[in-house]
Amino acid sequence: DAGVIQSPRHEVTEMGQEVTLRCKPISGHNSLFWYRQTMMRGLELLIYFNNNVPIDDSGMPEDRFSAKMPNASFSTLKIQPSEPRDSAVYFCASSLGARTGGLTGELFFGEGSRLTVL
């Protein structure tokens, strides 16, 4: 299996621009997570999906952030408009969770998308 695939690996953009990060989870996994990692705050859970349905988006910092999972093999995290404080590494992860949404399996991470907003 190719693992969790994220794109782009690096993105440099200017403040105010729209940013779209993409994720392809491991085939067969039914839970998908978006995390943000910074030196100051460590790893923060932004949102997670179970069977393509958003379960908890309480970690999404502001309305400028949105995430979608139109099907089992694809998810996007969008920031519009972007700000310098959004600069971070954004990770997507997937697992085989229970149908009720409980996490039963190992979490597998992608390589991350490093975002720099100037």
Add this chain to the structure above:
Amino acid sequence: KQEVTQIPAALSVPEGENLVLNCSFTDSAIYNLQWFRQDPGKGLTSLLLIQSSQREQTSGRLNASLDKSSGRSTLYIAASQPGDSATYLCAVGLVGGKLIFGQGTELSVKP
């Protein structure tokens, strides 16, 4: 609110030493606990997963233990090698699917 703490934040040891990394959590109502390794500029790699009903898991030179009642987990690394140098993170899985991470322990193994 579940909080996860890892001590120490950084650790430097000579090659060959056995070492223990610590992870504590405030709420014992966890679903599982997972240890990860992160190399600079890379994603996280899962090392060991302990379900809430288990006490420990082993993989090669790694052994992870879980004591829910005291809110603690340890990762034991035997005969450390320079290639073990990385940041090690623990994460507790909550019922409902959330995974809460500690801040990590940065390990350096000197040749």
